[in-house]
Amino acid sequence: MATEVSPKGPNLRPDPQPPMVEGKYNFDSMTEKIAGVIFAATPKGWIVGFAIAFMILQVLLVSVTYLIYEGIGIWGVNIPVGWGFDIVNFVWWIGIGHAGTLISAILLLFNQTWRTSINRFAEAMTLFAVACAGLYPLAHMGRPWFAYWLLPYPNTMQLWPQFRSPLEWDVFAVSTYFSVSLMYWYIGLVPDFASVRDRAPNQLLRMFYGILSLGWRGGSMHWHRYETAYLMLAGLSTPLVLSVHTIISFDFAVSNLPGWHATIFPPYFVAGAVYSGFAMVINLAVPIRHYYGMKDFITDKHLDNMAKVMLATGLMVFYGYGVEAFMAYYSANEFERDLMMKNRVFGPYGYFYFALIFCNGLVPQILWFQKIRSNEAALFIISLIVNIGMWLERFVILMSLQRDFLPSSWGQYSPTFWDISTYIGTFGLFLSLLFLFCRILPMISIAEMKHLLPESHVHSHKDSHDHSDSAHGGSH
């Protein structure tokens, strides 16, 4: 879909793609490389990995079963700390999902070709992370079988959700987020399902992938509609990057509590979410590209770019800590000041605050150096530290609850065995899904990767492609 470009226009795009694919590939060998993983014999490493993940998943099942049997009394929550590990982990998991949406939607709109090889598994990560996150509020209800009461459906019980509560907004924000992300991910998979179908070794698999590919034949009308739908879903996903974590920040900020009621929370939560999300993408990308030999597709340049995004968002988060601390002083409000100094920094969990500053604020500063950004072992470790730091951030925010307005109602929170086992268990769910994903779906978008090959740009010297009119330029 080439559009008019002024003949006087400067020749700013003689070569539309930066070298985002290394090695020599053509259309066929690229499909073979990515789709080949699916029909190859199951690697031993995969079996071991999946077995471990699946065992951890059982921890979750036991924990949740016992929780439903016994009630949330098995958790460490109390008065005044009515929210504990459950909201910390809920926010942490949701935050991780944000990188997937940012990579798939915003970077697509900005024509950033480096998103192409990482978007598929980043989106998968989003879905699985949101699935893990969604468990916590459901579990915290105590009676999760009444979860549908949160929805404003016509009923005879005169039941009406509390629309003034941000927790109710969460219901809409998170479910919208999940469904749009799922649709977006699936639409992107359709042409790839067809490629996989065409390579399937037997009739059963052909049918399986054939049904998933919705009868894709690769006609130009198919591509046209596919790209229109893809771009529209990208547009729909973009506000979700902001909205979901904004609503989550409202869970805290709408309440009148010192340490929670801070107007900076919305953008600062969003930056934190993207920060932890990119850390998780790096944590996944490094092992995947090693194990499956995908270094030609997920190149060092990709890691470098992700590290830069991490540094930028990390600085925003650090700025947020600074503003919070400054405003606590500047407010001259005794509750704000006491919370900051006597609870957050020098309170019972004060060492968590220092650990948080170390993990989220100081460690990522070494990403300023190109040498570190091109060292994948260093990146992997920094990303782990950032993920820990982001968990600590939510925990530190939550521990504001320990010090109520009256010293007589002060309390302390400590997680129980079941808090911790539920958290560990969600890793089992996340990793099990991820292992299955790597095994049965093309983990890198084949169709989009082909656009990065020189063969896709045979016409690029004759007519300039208007990249925003279609998701990937014109030629197929």
Next chain:
Amino acid sequence: MATISDQVKTSMAVVQRVAFGIGILGLGISGAIFGFEKKQFFESYLIAYIYFFAIGAGSLALLMIQHVSGGAWGFSIRRLLEAGSRTLLLLAVLFIPLLFGLPEIYPWARPDALKDRIIELKSGYLNVPFFIIRQAIFFSIWIGLAFSLSYFSKKEDETAEQSIGWWFKALSGPGLVVFAVTIGLTSVDWAMSVDVHWYSSMYPVLFGFGCILTAMIFHIVAMILLYQGGDLEKYLTKNYLRDFGSFLLGFVIFWTYLTFSQFLLIWCANLKEEVPYYVNRISGGWQFVTIILAIGHFALPFLFLLRRETKRVRSSLFMAACFMLLMRFVDYLYLLGPSFNPKHFHLAISQVTSLLGIGGLWLSFFIYQWNLYPPIAARDPRVVKEPVHGV
């Protein structure tokens, strides 16, 4: 080598002289008003000053952002951004009159301020000597950054050394961090401390982003006017303009997001130390300004810029940007006006004269600065390399 067309050159010279004249005249009348309405003079001066400061500071931020992020959009307006950032020199001079009116504007600078318990608790930060020291440091940092970036830009033109690109990045990355901190504290110093009991942690972000937004709008207008005719015209093609239209749309949405979040959180909490800020803004006539902002600063530009064509067509983008330039002023009026005159809407004559005064001088200085360099950084590596980002 791209050059400015002769027609633009002649009109620029005229505009520069006229703007200078208007500037002197405006400040003269403002000075006369100072004679009998001291308080009003300083209040109007501050609002007008912040408006033009936002363009200067925002230019510096955008200049550093485009050095760090790359992108053809940054390349095409780089020299405008450089000229804009160098106006901080004039803005530093124009700031000096405010130092003589601190007690008129800021409750914490008045002699009896420390009788107020809350001001007393803040006095470690909010006191006149520290205020002056801070502003001196901040202005030297900003001016230092602006002129070093321009210095290397000049060097790039002359020598075409590859290593200069490193300097741009090395200055801009840390420069942005320093900018974020300094502009955040500036927002507290200049604007938030007018309502001395009030605080909001979103405010520094909103103020800093406001600078970037104002500068972006100004440079869209400037680019469309100054690149007309001649071979600069090639930077006004639809491909380029669409990027700027998209920026404008995205920035307007983000501004609304920040503004609305701050409002919602304070309104919901309804705390006595916070909510007066918005009570002042939804009563006494100021509520109409709130509505004007909601419609003019969000709904209209949002709906207008949503269509792809309006972002790409020069005339419609120009119209939208000019309108937004006006709305930015309404936003700055809204930032401080209700704090100065809480009970009733008020737009003083001195507001108009100080706006014309500062604006006239600023504009003629901007044109002077822009003429110092060739309009396009011809040796920027992006001239040949970078693809256009489009939304």
